[in-house]
Amino acid sequence: MIKRRPLLGGMLAAGTVALSGARARAATPGVTATEIKIGNTEAYSGPASAYGMIGKTEAAFFKMVNDQGGVNGRKINFISYDDGYSPPRTVEQVRKLIEQDEVACLFNDLGTPTNTAVEKYVNAKKVPHLFLATGANKWGDYKRYPWTIGFQPSYRTEAEIYGKHITAATPKAKVGILYQNDDFGKDYVNGLKDAFGDKYDTMVIKAVSYESTDPTVDSQLVTLQSAGVDVLVTAAIPKFAAQVIKKLADMAWKPQHYLTNVSISVGAVLKPAGLKNAVGIITGAFIKDSTDARWANDPGMKEWRAFMDKYMPGTDQTDGNTIYGYAAGQTMLQVLRQCGSDLSRENIMRQATNIHDFVPATLLPGVKVATSPTNYHPIRQMQLAKWNGAHWENFGDVIEGSGS
Incomplete structure (x- = not known):
């Protein structure tokens, strides 16, 4: 008995240490009982x-x-x-x-x-x-x-959808791209390359970038107009998207305009730019538009x-x-x-x-969130929409991208 007590005590102590270690490993920073x-x-x-x-x-x-x-x-x-x-x-x-x-x-x-x-x-x-x-x-x-x-x-998937629509609707388009000079903007360039394939160099006649620290994108728009662009794809954050819409109106330049989904807020972009100035813009939508009476x-x-x-x-x-x-x-x-x-x-x-x-609750019908250990693109569906002066009007089918 005398010899076993230290052994038993040692076993209990070791068990206590192991339990404490397990609790420490199980504990998650930021998580308590409440x-x-x-x-x-x-x-x-x-x-x-x-x-x-x-x-x-x-x-x-x-x-x-x-x-x-x-x-x-x-x-x-x-x-x-x-x-x-x-x-x-x-x-x-x-x-x-x-x-x-x-x-x-x-x-x-x-x-x-x-x-x-x-x-x-x-x-x-x-x-x-x-x-x-x-x-x-x-x-x-x-x-x-x-x-x-x-x-x-994915921005790249979104741009590919635009490219496919451009090819079908205006196969002889002279496409220009205005994009933010980072991975956000470059994904749109790559998506158009995916859509146009070996015709990219003939369809895209001018691509110009801007920095998020730039005051305006006026000079880029002048360059695109001078190049003869008749279809414009804009990959810009709200501040610059609003500038683009307003500047196009000031220039009396009316290319068919495709605008990134992240800058289509009526309140944050279209109102400041002028609702009438945005008429005809095409985008890809996945959430419902609160200005649309349909909802x-x-x-x-x-x-x-x-x-x-x-x-x-x-x-x-x-x-x-x-x-x-x-x-x-x-x-x-x-x-x-x-x-x-x-x-x-x-x-x-x-x-x-x-x-x-x-x-x-606020996603468009047919759009869902789905992930797996090998699918890190939760939302892969979009539907094209056009601004009619009052709300975004969806058209065509819900399109699912590869998310690759």
Whole structure:
């Protein structure tokens, strides 16, 4: 007995250490019995500040969820910082979220250049980098960056859809491209190359870029007009998209205009540019347009309007960023519900990449959220739409891209 007591004590001590280690491994930063911390970076200031409404909508959405009792018995602590659409600031803010605030995951961080700046760091830390507010095609690279996943349709797929429509509608078009000089803008160039194939060099007669720090894009538009462009594809953030629409009217230049989906908000882009000036613009849509009477009695939009009236009173409901933010928030909530009691970072990522045909309230009919361990492009469907002066009018079938 005397000899066995130290052995038994040693076994108990070892068991206690092992149990403590298991608990430590199981514990997730930002997760307690009553709370889940979720981090976000947003452009509340700077050249892309129109997107700040997305973060504001998501904060209001999570407040609504908390008022309804939270998720799995926990309240959501949504911590959102302004990075001004500046990659160096994004690095600072993301480090703060992970190392100081100790969030469980990052959600819907805005911007292609900003997320590019932190992608390697976040993946090295093995922090879920979920549903980025950017359609850069590279967010689907699950082999190199398994902790990063996009949300909206790929810009490259979107541009390919435009290219196919241009080929069918105006096969002799003289195409010009105005694009932001980063991965966001270059995805549109590559998408048109995918669509036009070996005819790209003859169909695209001029491609010019701009920097997000430029004051205007006036000189680029003059260059495109001088080249004889009659079909214009614009891949620009809201500030510059509004400039383009207004400048085209000032120049009395009327090319057929295709505009990136991320800059089609009625409130944030078209109103400042002049609603009449935007007539005829074609885009690819995946969310419902609040200015379209077709959705007046739609259950999903009624749900969104009730949320807006209660949690964002006085907010411009023609701003499509609120509709987008609501859809993104619902998708994040779905992931947390799927997690159940296991809120380890590994399981959060596992559930984010195992979503089966989830339909947020504000997506167009036929558009759904679906992911898998080898599909990091959650939304792959779009429908073409044309601005008629009052609302976006959808036409044609819902088109599914490859998401490759």
